[in-house]
Amino acid sequence: MKIRNIFFKKIVIMLFLFSFSTLIFADEHFGHVLQSTNNGRTWKQLRKFNHLIGSLLIDPRTPTTLYASTGTWTNDGHQQEGHGMFKSIDAGATWQPINNGVPTKRGTLLGIDPNNSQRLYCKDNFDENQSGVHKISSLYRSKDGGATWHNANLNNTGIVSLKIDPLNTDIVYVTTYNHGVFKSTDAGETWANITNVIHKHVSAYGLAVDSINPDNLFIGTVEGVYQSTDGGNSWRPSDDGLKQQLVYSLAIDPKKPSIIYAGTNHGHGLFKSIDSGKKWHYAGLKGLGTITVYISPLKHSDIFARTSKTSDKLYQSKDSSLTWEPLELGFATFDTEALAIDPINRNTLYVGTHMWSHKH
Secondary structure, X not given: OHHHHHHHXXXXXXXXXXXXXXXXXXXXXXXXXXXXXXXXXXXXXXXXEOOEEEEEEEOOOOOOOEEEEEEEEOOOOEEEOOOOEEEEOOOOOOOEEOOOOOOOOOEEEEEEOOOOOOOEEEEEEEEEEOOOOEEEXXXXXXXXXXXXXXXXXXXXXXXXXXXXXXXXXXXXXXXXXXXXXXXEOOOOOOOEEOOOOOOOOOOEEEEEEOOOOOOOEEEEEOOEEEEEOOOOOOOEEOOOOOOOOOEEEEEEOOOOOOOEEEEEOOOOOEEEEOOOOOOOEEOOOOOOOOEEEEEOOOOOOOEEEEEOOOOOEEEEEOOOOOOOEEEEOOOOOOEEEEEEEOOOOOOOEEEEEEEEEEOO
16 A cells, blocks of 8 residues: 555656646747738737737738638647637737637638638648648638638648639649649539649649639649649649759749749749749749748739748848848747738738747
């Protein structure tokens, strides 16, 4: 009996010490949704969340309706359960959770139908690491503005990004890091892999769809860029000047689709093509980690870049990437996780951030 009591006391002490160390030395993760109404010169806080802001979407028809997804990282690179996804109908003043039908609180918003803003897409990340690789995820679709979600029949793959055909929004593309690109022609009911002709397990990250001729597609892979001019039926390399680099994001100028931007990984910077992907040229931001590039929908010479190594800055070019300047957010931050540009109200931007404070 005495031995059993001693053993029990040791267990209690060990549990107490573990709990104490967790409380004292744990990092507190949180994030802000910030808004700028003067094209990034100054920012104000709309909402502080207890978790990082992983993605932001704006309703293209009613830009006072915003969507945000949350999550959090530990220092050893594992994602914890976040608070899920949220919706605001008053330009970010108040937020309500929208997670009905998504199995976990790790949903990441991916896209909103430009013709039917009640139709949204998200992924649920079941196994994700800090480098942004989603080893196991499933796609979900909402037909009622996020009130309910249903499985969109694309499961157990590493979903990275989603793009919607701007002219026929029943056509949807999804890139995956382990199985290439999938295409749906019925708004997510069924899917077909369209990159088996390249490689069955090609790692696809960025994807861009020409807004004037949507059969013209570009995908960013671990070995550069591929282009299709027939909606994904066939592909050819478009990497002259990219030197086999991992292309994480792509953006096509909506008015001049011969102009394309490619954001790379591992600090190689931004690249630009002015001849529909025949040749690529360095366009700045070298040494800044993974680059995600955005083009302003109202002023196409305004280019924004979000990178993985600019802890408290975004970058903006006002001259189509000839020169760049950092945007000071005015809030201490570890990382800028999301950027959304208002498609109607000029100069209005939203940013989602990730911060943590060390508790010692």
